[in-house]
Amino acid sequence: MRERFHEHLDSFAATLAILCESSGTAMREATVALLRADLELAEKVIDDVGRIDQLALGCEENAFTLLALQAPVAGELRQIVGGVHIVADIGRMGGLARHVAQVTRRRHPDQVLPDDVRTEFAEMGRVAVAMAATAGDVLAGHDPERAAGLDLDDEAIDEMQSRLLVHITGPAWEHGVQAAIDVTLLARYYERYADHAVQVGRRVVYLVTGSNPPGSGALR
Template identity: 50%
Template sequence: MRTVFHEKLDELTGQLAKLCGQAGLSMKSATQALLDADLAAAEQVISDHDQMGALRATAEQAAFALLALQQPVAGDLRVVFSAIQIIGDVERMDALAVHVAKIARLRYPDHVVYGEVSDCFADMGRLAVELGESARQVLLTPDPAAAARLREEDNAMDDLYRRLFGLLMSPTWQHGVPAAVDTALLGRFYERFADHAVEVGRRVIFVATGTLPAEEDISTY
């Protein structure tokens, strides 16, 4: 009976990793839509969110079934409880990619970002994809040290966010108020994507150690 239970736990972990991978791919395509004014890419991200919803529902059902039918305790309970939390974080990561895609679609056929701002978003997009992949990997190989390194990638995203606002506040900004509003919103979407990836890492640390680290302490593991 315990063998079957742990097989189900492994399946659930695989589902979570798949969700992370999907979120990373969504942000990659959303960034392409943003930088290239690619309407097809934007539409694909938006429509694929329904698939993410279906994956989330399947993972949630599996987690709740383990709670109801197996009544896990100790470490196993931490795994299931954390899985439920992670499902929400990863779904939110995908939703943030959808927000990026919707702004790209709204402004089509015009580009949303230009020049140095475009370069900044290219860097933020690459980092977001790396964060999604890192989160996927730490779920598959639950190493608290690797999970803690997500904070370092998040710090890099925060640096880019500050750089972006430096461009917005510069007296040389020439793109007008609507573009500034779009840029500020988009920057927030990428920054929050990174924050949710860090939350995945915190939950992996909790599973491994039994202690949920404070957000500022995650890099010490």
């Protein structure tokens, strides 16, 4: 029975890594759709995130089944409960990619981004997708050291968001209120996506060590 239980735990962990990869794909495609005003690709992202939501729901149900039918000891219990929180973080990452795609759909056929912020958003998308890939690797390998790199990428996205906010509130901004609102919302989506990727990494550190990463505070 214990061997079978650990097989289920391994499958649960593998599904988390797949979810993380899928959320990264969703954000990469959402960013491409945003930059190209590609309605078809935006619609695909929205549909794909719906499937991510279903997979996440099934993953949560599997976790609760493991809790109900087995008697996990401390480390196993930490893995299952922590995994449920990770599912929630990855689900929110997918949801934020969907928000980016929805902005593209809402403004179509118009281009959402003015030319003077497109490079910044392309870079935010690149970093966010790289963070999802790193989080997936951390999940698959249970590697706390790799998780530390997520904080650096998160800081880079925070800095880009700050520059965008300064730009849209400064005298050089000539694109009106609606464009400023769109840029503000989109920058926030990427910033929150990065935050959840960092949370995934920190939760893996907790699963492996039983302690929160230094300076991270209590995991939410």
